[in-house]
Amino acid sequence: MEKLLLSLVIISVFVATGEAQSKSFLINCGTNSSINVDGRRWVGDLVADNNLTVSSSGIAASTDSSIFGPLYKTARFFTDGLNYTFEGIQGNYFVRLHFCPFSFENYNVNESSFDVVANGLKLVTEFNVPGEISHKNLRLQSSGSNSSSFFLIKEYILPINMDVLVIEFFPKKGSLGFINAVEIVPVVNKLFTDPVSKVSGNGASLNLSGRGIETMYRLNVGGPEIKSREDLDLWRTWEVDSSYMITADAGLEIRNSSNITYASMNDSSVAPLLVYESARTMSNTEVLEKRFNMSWKFEVDPDFDYWIRLHFCEVVYGMANQRIFRIYINNRTASNNFDVFVQAGGMNRAYHQDYIDVVSSKTKTLWIQLGPETAAGASGTDALLNGLEIFKLSRNANLAYIETYDSTGNSAGNSKTKILWVGIGAGGASVVILAVLISFIFCYCRGQRKKLTDTKSNNPSGWRPFFLHGSITNSTANAKGAAGSQNPYASMASTRVGKWFTLAEIRAATNNFDESLVIGVGGFGKVYKGAIEDGTPAAIKRANPQSEQGLTEFETEIEMLSKLRHRHLVSMIGFCDEQNEMILVYEYMANGTLRSHLFGSDLPPLTWKQRLVACIGAARGLHYLHTGAERGIIHRDVKTTNILLDENFVAKMSDFGLSKNGPALDHTHVSTAVKGSFGYLDPEYFRRQQLTEKSDVYSFGVVLFEVICARPVINPSLPKDEVNLAEWAMGWQRQRSLETIIDPHLKGNYSADSLKKFGEIAEKCLADEGKNRPTMGEVLWHLEYVLQLHQAWMCSNNGENSSSFSQALEGLEEGEAERKNVQARGILESDIISGSQ
Ligand SMILES: *[C@@H]1O[C@H](CO)[C@@H](O)[C@H](O)[C@H]1NC(C)=O
Ligand SMILES: *[C@@H]1O[C@H](CO)[C@@H](O)[C@H](O)[C@H]1NC(C)=O
Ligand SMILES: *[C@@H]1O[C@H](CO)[C@@H](O)[C@H](O)[C@H]1NC(C)=O
Ligand SMILES: *[C@@H]1O[C@H](CO)[C@@H](O)[C@H](O)[C@H]1NC(C)=O
Ligand SMILES: *[C@@H]1O[C@H](CO)[C@@H](O)[C@H](O)[C@H]1NC(C)=O
Ligand SMILES: *[C@@H]1O[C@H](CO)[C@@H](O)[C@H](O)[C@H]1NC(C)=O
Ligand SMILES: *[C@@H]1O[C@H](CO)[C@@H](O)[C@H](O)[C@H]1NC(C)=O
Ligand SMILES: *[C@@H]1O[C@H](CO)[C@@H](O)[C@H](O)[C@H]1NC(C)=O
Ligand SMILES: *[C@@H]1O[C@H](CO)[C@@H](O)[C@H](O)[C@H]1NC(C)=O
Ligand SMILES: *[C@@H]1O[C@H](CO)[C@@H](O)[C@H](O)[C@H]1NC(C)=O
Ligand SMILES: *[C@@H]1O[C@H](CO)[C@@H](O)[C@H](O)[C@H]1NC(C)=O
Numbered sequence: 001m002e003k004l005l006l007s008l009v010i011i012s013v014f015v016a017t018g019e020a021q022s023k024s025f026l027i028n029c030g031t032n033s034s035i036n037v038d039g040r041r042w043v044g045d046l047v048a049d050n051n052l053t054v055s056s057s058g059i060a061a062s063t064d065s066s067i068f069g070p071l072y073k074t075a076r077f078f079t080d081g082l083n084y085t086f087e088g089i090q091g092n093y094f095v096r097l098h099f100c101p102f103s104f105e106n107y108n109v110n111e112s113s114f115d116v117v118a119n120g121l122k123l124v125t126e127f128n129v130p131g132e133i134s135h136k137n138l139r140l141q142s143s144g145s146n147s148s149s150f151f152l153i154k155e156y157i158l159p160i161n162m163d164v165l166v167i168e169f170f171p172k173k174g175s176l177g178f179i180n181a182v183e184i185v186p187v188v189n190k191l192f193t194d195p196v197s198k199v200s201g202n203g204a205s206l207n208l209s210g211r212g213i214e215t216m217y218r219l220n221v222g223g224p225e226i227k228s229r230e231d232l233d234l235w236r237t238w239e240v241d242s243s244y245m246i247t248a249d250a251g252l253e254i255r256n257s258s259n260i261t262y263a264s265m266n267d268s269s270v271a272p273l274l275v276y277e278s279a280r281t282m283s284n285t286e287v288l289e290k291r292f293n294m295s296w297k298f299e300v301d302p303d304f305d306y307w308i309r310l311h312f313c314e315v316v317y318g319m320a321n322q323r324i325f326r327i328y329i330n331n332r333t334a335s336n337n338f339d340v341f342v343q344a345g346g347m348n349r350a351y352h353q354d355y356i357d358v359v360s361s362k363t364k365t366l367w368i369q370l371g372p373e374t375a376a377g378a379s380g381t382d383a384l385l386n387g388l389e390i391f392k393l394s395r396n397a398n399l400a401y402i403e404t405y406d407s408t409g410n411s412a413g414n415s416k417t418k419i420l421w422v423g424i425g426a427g428g429a430s431v432v433i434l435a436v437l438i439s440f441i442f443c444y445c446r447g448q449r450k451k452l453t454d455t456k457s458n459n460p461s462g463w464r465p466f467f468l469h470g471s472i473t474n475s476t477a478n479a480k481g482a483a484g485s486q487n488p489y490a491s492m493a494s495t496r497v498g499k500w501f502t503l504a505e506i507r508a509a510t511n512n513f514d515e516s517l518v519i520g521v522g523g524f525g526k527v528y529k530g531a532i533e534d535g536t537p538a539a540i541k542r543a544n545p546q547s548e549q550g551l552t553e554f555e556t557e558i559e560m561l562s563k564l565r566h567r568h569l570v571s572m573i574g575f576c577d578e579q580n581e582m583i584l585v586y587e588y589m590a591n592g593t594l595r596s597h598l599f600g601s602d603l604p605p606l607t608w609k610q611r612l613v614a615c616i617g618a619a620r621g622l623h624y625l626h627t628g629a630e631r632g633i634i635h636r637d638v639k640t641t642n643i644l645l646d647e648n649f650v651a652k653m654s655d656f657g658l659s660k661n662g663p664a665l666d667h668t669h670v671s672t673a674v675k676g677s678f679g680y681l682d683p684e685y686f687r688r689q690q691l692t693e694k695s696d697v698y699s700f701g702v703v704l705f706e707v708i709c710a711r712p713v714i715n716p717s718l719p720k721d722e723v724n725l726a727e728w729a730m731g732w733q734r735q736r737s738l739e740t741i742i743d744p745h746l747k748g749n750y751s752a753d754s755l756k757k758f759g760e761i762a763e764k765c766l767a768d769e770g771k772n773r774p775t776m777g778e779v780l781w782h783l784e785y786v787l788q789l790h791q792a793w794m795c796s797n798n799g800e801n802s803s804s805f806s807q808a809l810e811g812l813e814e815g816e817a818e819r820k821n822v823q824a825r826g827i828l829e830s831d832i833i834s835g836s837q
Contacts, residue, residue: 025086025184027052030060030076037071038229042181045076045084055083061104061178072100072151075180077107078114082169084182090163091186094234097167098181099129100151107176114177115170115400118158121212125400126172151180153237155215156399157187157391185235188269192307212394213307217298219244219388221311222253223278231272238275241388246295251280251385256315263349266720275387276313276350281323282382293328293371294383301401303361304392308368311352311387314340318347325383328369329357337373340384345717352387366390499574499585505532506576506583510540519592529588537588538573542581554582560633560656568621570644570654589652591645594618594703598640598710598743605745608754609794610649611707612787617651618643619783622700623776625653626693634691638699639680639713640706679713679725684770694770697779701765704758705729710743730766733759751793754786761786 025043028035032046043050046060058078065073076082095118101109109129116123129152158165165184171177192213219241220226226238245251257277262268282294300306308329317323320341327335334355344351359366370383392399501509509530510517520527525544532538543554561572576583591597594614597606606614618638625633635642635653642655682698685691702713705725713725722728732741738759739752761782767773774782 023089024186025052025089025182027084027182027184028071028074029179029181030058030062030074035070037069040235042071044074051087053083053085053087055081055085058082059104059107061102061107063102063104065102068100068102069151071098072102072180075100075102075104075178077104077109077176077178078169079171079176081171082177082179084167084169086165086167086184088163089160089165089184092157092159092189092191093165094183094185094187094236095156095158095165095167096183096185096235097123097154097156097179098151098183099154099178100180101129101178107178109176109178111175112177113172113175115172117168117170118156118212119160119162119165120397121158121394122398122400123156123212123214124154127177129178155236157191157213157215159210159212161210183235185233188234191269212397212399214392214394214399216300216306216390216392217244217388218390219296220275220278221385221387222251222280223255223274226272226274230274232269234269238271238387241280241296244296244298246297251282251294254279254281254315258315258348260313260315260348260350263344263346263351263716264720264723267350267352270309270352271311271350271387273350275311277315277386279313279315279384279386281316281384293369294385295367295369296388298366298368298390299364300359300366300390301392302359302364304395304399304401305356305358306366307391307393308355308357308366309352309389309391310355310368310385311350311389312340312344312384313350313386314344314347314384317341323382323384324373326371326373327353327355328367328371329355330359330363330367331369332357343716345715349717350386351716501532501574501576501583501585503576503578503581503583506530506540506542506581506585509538509585513542530585532573532585537590539586539588541584541586543583554584557584557656564625564633564656566621566624566628567650568617568624568652570652586654587646589644589654590647591649593641594643594645594651595640595706597645598706599712605710605743606649608746608750609787609790612754612758612783612790614643614645614649614651615704615707616780616783616787618653618703619700619776619780621651621653622696623780626696626776632693634693635696635699636691637677637680638696638703639677640703643703682770684768692770693776694773697765697773697776698770700776700779701762701773702726704762704765705733708738708743708746708755708758708762709741710745726766730763733763751790754790754793757782757786757789 026040027045027050028042029045031044034041034043034047036042043052045052045054054076057080058076060074061077062074097116101112103109111128113126113128115125116127167182169177169179215236218236218238220238221241223240225240226236228235228237231238255278260273260276262270262273280294282292310327314323318341320339322339322341324337324339326333327338334357335353340351341347343353357366368388370385372383507513509532510528511530513526513528517528517530518526519529519539525542528540528542530538530540558572558575561569565571570589571587573585573587575585597603622635622638625635633656635656637655638653642653644652644654646652677699680699680702682695684698685695702725706713709725709729711725714723715725716723721731729738729741732738736756736759738755742750742755761774761779764772764774765779
């Protein structure tokens with residue numbers, strides 16, 4: 001019943017590019033001589049045959065002053081438009097513009113003001129180097145020990161689809177501009193391919209296809225500066241982080257360089273291992289109560305989307321649960337219960353996690369904070385960070401932002417930008433067809449839940465009185481645009497809510513919340529095994545009052561469960577809401593989660609038949625949710641930890657905290673924030689943010705594969721193509737060779753026909769588009785058929801007595817009958833029980 005809420009997103013895939021296109025260009029501007037710096041050759045922009053076209057304008061400038069490094073002794077100044085055109089270039093590239101202002105003849109670089117546009121994407125506008133340096137962004141990097149000279153590097157990551165890159169420089173009228181060096185280095189395509197968690201709270205869909213990226217910050221947290229020459233072939237600079245910390249000594253630097261490896265082989269270009277060798281943790285971990293945050297604050301441009309990448313490597317603890325923390329981005333929780341050891345799949349493993357957040361037009365700061373996990377005890381909580389990158393994503397072909405301190409009435413910086421499209425594309429079409437496709441699919445969850453969020457933020461301490469469910473009912477109705485919300489309390493008042501327990505009764509049942517009775521822990525709090533009244537065992541779920549997210553889910557869960565009775569749904573016995581507690585009492589499921597019987601525990605493995613019966617039970621539960629209740633309910637969090645087994649291994653669906661009423665008759669879907677569990681989430685739901693019953697079908701398909709393979713749906717410690725169970729198993733299923741990856745415990749004990757059929761069902765469930773997936777009813781029907789195939793095989797093979805087969809089926813049928821009974825009872829009782837308004 002664990003619930004980790006991740007609002008997240010799948011991003012695919014840089015399609016592999018022709019390696020032949022990946023070449024670097026290092027241009028030393030304003031000179032006919034080429035020089036070597038740090039082992040790289042910088043070709044003068046006036047050198048013939050340099051594969052570069054420089055438009056005729058521009059003045060080659062140079063200085064003799066010894067304070068400038070060799071690369072920055074020359075520059076190209078311009079007072080009219082200037083173009084650098086690079087040919088034979090395709091794919092994703094780092095484009096770095098080097099600026100190092102010096103005086104030349106009568107030109108005063110302090111008065112420079114110019115725009116830079118790359119293939120139609122505006123990079124900077126009215127750019128003034130000294131002015132820029134004094135207040136923002138990529139900071140000066142002093143060249144050597146010599147602080148009187150400085151330079152500025154602006155770094156971009158650009159998709160180049162047309163075999164040519166044109167960088168255009170435009171000075172403002174009557175002004176001038178300059179450029180010292182241009183560096184173009186191919187990006188390793190794996191740089192931006194990982195799943196991205198969206199920071200909770202807001203969002204709309206975000207499409208990275210064709211968008212440009214600007215590097216805003218790149219920090220080696222807790223360690224020294226990493227110079228560009230130390231960073232593989234990508235030549236990135238990693239700054240020291242301390243100057244961005246709110247309280248510098250809030251973090252203790254730790255270092256250990258022994259034996260660090262990448263958690264995934266393909267990560268080797270994400271950051272050099274040097275970044276992972278140093279880190280910052282909360283100081284005085286042994287002594288202080290860790291009730292503070294390590295906080296970093298960054299100046300950023302308002303009204304852009306930011307990609308935030310955090311680098312982690314656990315270098316101290318060799319076990320899980322030693323260091324658990326929360327990650328906040330702009331004061332919102334981005335991840336909770338974060339355990340680097342678990343995420344990276346071990347100690348000394350270099351791992352990174354990405355987030356996306358929107359910085360609104362009202363703020364110019366971005367806060368990253370790591371702090372204690374309130375649910376964990378003080379001793380278990382400690383934070384760790386090894387590296388941090390912040391990237392700005394372009395909007396409307398624009399990355400530029402200008403401050404609007406000129407008080408001319410222009411309120412938004414971006415309003416001044418004019419979008420220029422470069423007309424390229426004649427000829428060369430054959431190459432364009434092979435163009436690199438960067439297809440990032442981002443989803444943002446915005447809007448729909450705003451109302452809930454507002455309600456919550458008005459109520460920071462957490463709990464509202466139990467029967468004030470107005471906001472839930474109301475907003476559910478609003479989300480569907482339905483009119484029937486006149487009486488927001490009607491739905492609660494008219495449903496059956498079970499027994500109302502006193503806190504004393506609950507304390508008695510759980511031996512005063514005895515830790516030894518805890519059978520589960522999740523983001524919401526703990527689940528205890530208790531004995532109520534006459535000793536009936538029960539599962540008692542006690543919400544942690546700090547968990548606001550939990551509140552909403554609890555309310556949803558009560559609302560849902562009070563309407564639902566079914567043999568294959570875990571039923572609620574009652575609740576307790578005394579003294580700000582929010583406690584739910586469920587029937588006790590003696591055999592725990594389906595997952596625990598598949599892997600990760602030492603319970604005996606289930607037989608194929610037991611697995612099939614469990615899947616059929618869960619499918620029945622879901623089928624009932626989708627079709628049985630009045631309007632259909634979407635579970636939204638179908639996974640093996642939410643399928644529980646009772647003492648007879650009858651499977652029941654649990655955890656309705658995320659459930660939603662299905663679409664009303666005149667709608668085909670519910671638009672909603674993307675929620676659910678990573679690894680099970682329907683990709684179509686990400687793309688369109690439209691929830692249908694078919695999203696449950698997708699998740700159920702993943703469950704089916706999990707049942708076959710008995711491995712976690714996401715296992716970051718495996719090679720990249722095996723990390724995600726759904727992708728990996730689908731690969732094998734498409735080749736019709738599922739038996740290769742079947743749980744070894746099943747070998748020889750299943751019928752090949754049944755496995756084949758089972759695989760086909762799972763495959764259909766994972767169809768990319770919901771409309772091509774079967775309904776739960778169809779899935780159920782087919783699973784029953786699979787069970788029959790297997791039973792027939794067992795009879796002929798093992799001579800198993802066939803009556804057990806009919807018993808199994810009878811058991812299932814019995815469930816149906818029982819459902820009808822209970823449902824009828826539920827309706828009657830709901831008329832009697834009323835809310836205490
Ligand atoms: C480079 O330019 C300088 C002066 O402008 C000139 O003397 C020199 O011959 C040029 N060298 C080459 C290789 O063109
Ligand atoms: C220009 O491109 C050609 C072919 O790609 C390459 O052989 C040559 O070395 C390049 N010239 C320079 C100066 O990079
Ligand atoms: C700057 O460094 C150069 C050598 O890197 C040195 O010759 C020069 O004197 C230094 N200038 C100042 C002002 O320190
Ligand atoms: C720069 O290139 C753009 C597009 O290729 C073109 O429209 C513009 O005239 C060029 N500017 C100069 C100064 O050559
Ligand atoms: C630019 O301004 C800075 C400080 O405002 C000054 O120190 C520097 O000499 C100026 N540079 C030029 C080339 O005028
Ligand atoms: C992303 O944008 C590109 C072009 O702007 C478009 O072709 C593509 O369909 C978009 N993808 C999604 C998922 O919206
Ligand atoms: C560094 O890590 C290794 C194991 O990876 C450990 O044996 C060693 O003691 C650590 N060193 C320090 C200084 O913590
Ligand atoms: C590093 O790894 C090597 C081989 O994997 C091992 O022999 C060595 O003991 C390890 N060092 C530490 C400090 O863990
Ligand atoms: C985050 O909270 C701090 C105070 O803790 C506040 O100064 C800052 O403005 C907040 N940031 C945002 C983006 O709300
Ligand atoms: C840490 O920061 C978050 C977000 O700004 C805030 O909600 C939380 O109260 C802070 N925790 C502590 C212990 O200061
Ligand atoms: C790395 O990525 C490539 C292509 O993206 C893939 O073929 C390869 O299997 C991956 N390797 C690992 C170890 O994940």
